[in-house]
Amino acid sequence: MQRYFTDQPIQLQEVFSVTGDTFHHLVRVMRAKENEQAEFVAANHQVFLGKIKSIDEKSAEILPVKQLEHAVEMPIEVTIACGLSKGEKSEKIVQKGTEMGARHFIFLPTEFSVVKWPAAKIARKIDRLQKIAVGAAEQSHRAYIPTISYCGSLRELMQWPGKFKIVAYEESAKQGEHTQLHHQIAQMQANDEVLALFGPEGGLSTQEIKKLTDAAFISVGLGPRILRAETAPLYFLTAISVFTEMR
Amino acid sequence: MQRYFTDQPIQLQEVFSVTGDTFHHLVRVMRAKENEQAEFVAANHQVFLGKIKSIDEKSAEILPVKQLEHAVEMPIEVTIACGLSKGEKSEKIVQKGTEMGARHFIFLPTEFSVVKWPAAKIARKIDRLQKIAVGAAEQSHRAYIPTISYCGSLRELMQWPGKFKIVAYEESAKQGEHTQLHHQIAQMQANDEVLALFGPEGGLSTQEIKKLTDAAFISVGLGPRILRAETAPLYFLTAISVFTEMR
Incomplete structure (x- = not known):
């Protein structure tokens, strides 16, 4: 319906x-x-x-x-933050991430971002992504429309006040790190707020990862295969769903 | 690299x-x-x-x-079968499903499929999807290129010989069925073969679900939100990865 x-x-x-x-x-x-x-x-x-x-x-x-009364919202309030990517990747992330249960999306420039959002166009881009979020939320029978916002820098993002701050790091996966994601999710309780940061196509730089882990971000691998920038957030959201909604 | x-x-x-x-x-x-x-x-x-x-x-x-020596393949050999969908959905399913670790893809006409693959075009379509699989397998650092095939009917698909036969059913999710997927995955062991069937945009008909469950397919929900035809297989593959590779 x-x-x-x-x-x-x-x-x-x-x-x-x-x-x-x-x-x-x-x-x-x-x-x-x-x-x-x-x-x-x-x-x-x-x-x-x-x-x-x-x-x-x-x-x-x-x-x-x-x-x-059927509960459709994830018990954990997930914010997906993504480095600016080329093409329609941000649209795909918002559409699929909304289906998968994200509550907020933040887009930000990172070191390896090959595109920029010029200041004059940010409002229009947010507006377009917000419309996509409404459509996807209706289609997937959500009770919340996810919010979309732009953040000017990694430094600003690091001020995020919630409890769990996670960064997806490809090198973790390559080095065979497979337990940290589960370990983090196992500690989450209903209504906890989680921020998960994903790099653009080229990933995050080792300097960025260092700054983030110095600022108490936990670096996690998302399984042994290399995921595209727009696929990684879906893996993360599904992992949260599987561990908190499926048992 | x-x-x-x-x-x-x-x-x-x-x-x-x-x-x-x-x-x-x-x-x-x-x-x-x-x-x-x-x-x-x-x-x-x-x-x-x-x-x-x-x-x-x-x-x-x-x-x-x-x-x-780094293992990149899922311990479970997953075959994703999908009802024929409109537009570029089959391409997206193959591209993202390959990143997510699927080993085989089967496309088949089902009752609510609004498109058909004319006999004369099947080979060309398979060929195109196979190329997408190669690209995605290289990009995601897989050790296997997933196979792509076409199956003429649900009856034929039901002859599939492997151990676990699963069908994703939206109504299961709507009815709050949240445990069967985990229950099934918990029974799987390394090298088990799993077939998972997903409907096209309109889903599978109640008659199709009845035929499938009569033929020992297990009907599972994929969480409380309604997922698009091309998103549901990604949820399923991630659930298998999370339960078998992440702990």
Whole structure:
């Protein structure tokens, strides 16, 4: 069933309206009719089954008939930080990472980044990635839309205040380091916040890794195969899901 | 370091030649010079560090100087079977699934497949996917190139002879089934063969699921979020990696 995010408080049996993009998708794209149903996420992330009561030119009236209690969010709040990569990699990371359960994405320039986001274009890039996050969150039936942000430097990222700070390091994998990721996840508890940093195509420099580990980042390998910049975050998110949601 | 697959037996200190695509990539694309090194995978999947002894117009002589022992292959031999999907999904599944460690890919028409592979085009499609597999296997430093094949029907797929037959079923996830995947993986031992079937965009039909479970396929959920057709195999492969390689 189609799911839509709203910025409204929703209460059972209290009719609310949808307009704008949601109305357009529901009525024009999906061609929904009166009495058909869809899922609606309230501003507080509760999810409701809603029945369409009436359809006007630019809005539809929705009656919330049931609250859905099925937990879809990961117990750990994961922030994925990525060095700026070429091409459409950031779009792919946001789309797939949203499906995989990430709560926040941060993009930042690192030493081996071959692209830059010019200051004048940052807002537009964030806006585009945010739209991709909304679509992926609806499609994967999330209760949260992940946030997207830009961070000017590694130094700034290192100020991140949460508990677990992790950096994925290819050399760890090559050296056969296979236990640190599991060890870190085993220490995480519900509602813990985790930041995981991934390099761009060329990875992170040894100097960057040194700065990060000096700043209490834990360097982890992601299995014995070399993963692309846009694949590594998916491995990490799945590992968290597997260890915290699958047993 | 760049890695290349060869179809040759390779032995330490015994010079061999590379030609064709490998020569082209090594010498023309990477502009490698004499005395530089790359990794070469022998026909028997052993991996060697090789030094370039000499470069001619169409071939290069390589001296294997060291055998690399670092295990990169998953202990479980995973076959990913996918219902035919639209667009470039099959390419993405092969590229990312190869990075994630799959050993075989099978594509087949299922009830909700909206595309078909016409008989006249199957060989060309397989050939294209096989090239993508080679590139991804080299990039991710695999010791095996995954095989690609086409299967005419679900009935035919059900004859697959290996030990573990799994089907990913979205409804299992929606119903909160979170333990079966881990339960199955926990029973797997080194060198076991596993077939995992994934539906196309619309998933598999309830009839297909019934036929499969009647034929001893185990239906598993892949976490609480709804994954796209091309994302689900990556979740499955990572789960196998995490449980068998990361501890």
